[in-house]
Amino acid sequence: MPVTSSKSVAGQTLSRPSRVNGAIWNISGENMGPLILNTRPEADSQELETTLLQRGYRLLSAPMLRIEFPQNPDQLDLADVQALIFTSANGVRAFTRQCDDRRYPALCVGDATARTAQQAGFTDIRSANGDIHDLARLIKDQIDPTNGALFHPAARKVAGDLGSLLRDGNFDIRRQTMYDAVPSDCLPNEVVSAISAHHIDAVLFFSPRTAESFVKLIERHKLQKDLVGTRAICLSSAVQDRLSVLTWLKTEVAKHPTQEYLLSALENAFA
Numbered sequence: 224m225p226v227t228s229s230k231s232v233a234g235q236t237l238s239r240p241s242r243v244n245g246a247i248w249n250i251s252g253e254n255m256g257p258l259i260l261n262t263r264p265e266a267d268s269q270e271l272e273t274t275l276l277q278r279g280y281r282l283l284s285a286p287m288l289r290i291e292f293p294q295n296p297d298q299l300d301l302a303d304v305q306a307l308i309f310t311s312a313n314g315v316r317a318f319t320r321q322c323d324d325r326r327y328p329a330l331c332v333g334d335a336t337a338r339t340a341q342q343a344g345f346t347d348i349r350s351a352n353g354d355i356h357d358l359a360r361l362i363k364d365q366i367d368p369t370n371g372a373l374f375h376p377a378a379r380k381v382a383g384d385l386g387s388l389l390r391d392g393n394f395d396i397r398r399q400t401m402y403d404a405v406p407s408d409c410l411p412n413e414v415v416s417a418i419s420a421h422h423i424d425a426v427l428f429f430s431p432r433t434a435e436s437f438v439k440l441i442e443r444h445k446l447q448k449d450l451v452g453t454r455a456i457c458l459s460s461a462v463q464d465r466l467s468v469l470t471w472l473k474t475e476v477a478k479h480p481t482q483e484y485l486l487s488a489l490e491n492a493f494a
Contacts, residue, residue, distance in 0.1 A: 257424035287436035305371030312339040317401035359388035406436040434465035
């Protein structure tokens with residue numbers, strides 16, 4: 224069994240097992256709330272999982288994407304750059320692995336990414352508190368394209384074309400691939416057992432690629448018929464679309480593409 228530690232929250236003690244082969248968190252003990260499967264990458268999950276525990280949920284974790292940074296990265300082209308574009312927290316992590324300069328304004332897609340930028344030492348941080356379309360609007364409203372290029376540390380595969388959204392504004396978007404999000408090739412044994420036993424009450428999905436990876440693994444393990452009692456909680460309609468090939472008890476889509484609204488959708492799913 225995983226080694227456990229305890230954390231006191233609002234007068235109760237929460238069991239918090241260490242991660243082993245995809246992490247298994249607080250699935251037994253006094254807390255008998257709904258069992259939630261988190262599919263988000265581990266580096267992005269600490270705040271989310273702490274919040275879920277505080278709200279009385281039980282947790283399993285099966286990250287659908289593994290974040291990899293190159294061992295010998297290309298040199299950054301920051302000549303004439305006026306600001307940085309961060310479309311994920313991993314973009315912040317990738318940039319700060321290679322550059323110590325925190326003087327650039329950080330233009331962030333959402334508040335979670337903005338918090339990662341703040342923790343990394345940036346001080347001029349602007350959050351679109353939404354998705355890539357909200358970020359494009361923020362850039363158009365607050366950035367003068369004549370003042371220089373915008374540097375975008377990006378994944379090998381991106382979830383939208385920010386350059387196209389900003390093309391009519393004559394922005395110079397300097398996108399550089401700085402990390403890769405590699406789909407998981409297996410489900411942890413604990414998760415397979417929980418799904419096949421119909422114990423999972425809801426699954427959280429934060430991106431279309433995460434959803435695609437989950438669908439492939441469900442099909443590989445032949446678990447398609449075992450989600451009929453499970454709720455799918457989706458960050459956006461694009462995420463929901465990727466999950467439509469599976470049969471769910473219900474699907475809920477966040478009213479706005481942020482973690483806070485996704486958690487509200489989770490609560491609504493059990494209302």
